[in-house]
Amino acid sequence: MSKEFDIDVTFEESEPDLSKLTPEQLKSAVEALPEAIRSVARGVLIEKRTMSDVSQELGIRQAELVTRLQRAKQVIAAQNPSN
Numbered sequence: 001m002s003k004e005f006d007i008d009v010t011f012e013e014s015e016p017d018l019s020k021l022t023p024e025q026l027k028s029a030v031e032a033l034p035e036a037i038r039s040v041a042r043g044v045l046i047e048k049r050t051m052s053d054v055s056q057e058l059g060i061r062q063a064e065l066v067t068r069l070q071r072a073k074q075v076i077a078a079q080n081p082s083n
Helices: 023-031 035-046 051-058 062-079
Strands: none
Touching: 023 035, 023 062, 035 051, 035 062, 051 062
C-alpha cells in the first residue's frame, strides 16, 4: 500500500482570466516564461495535465506547483492586457 497521497490546493484570490487568449497566443506566452514557471504552465495550461501529474513529474509539492502556476498566469495576463 502506498503511503503517498495528494490534496487539492487552491488560491483564495481571483485568478487572471486567460480564456480570451487563443491557443496560439497562450502557447506563445507560456514559451516566453522563465523556465521555473514555464514547465508548470506548459503541463497544466497547454498539455491539460492534472496538477498532481505535473507536480510528480517535476518533483515538487503540489502547493509549490499552484504557486508557480499562479505566477505564470499573472505574468501572462500582464503581457496580454487587452485580453
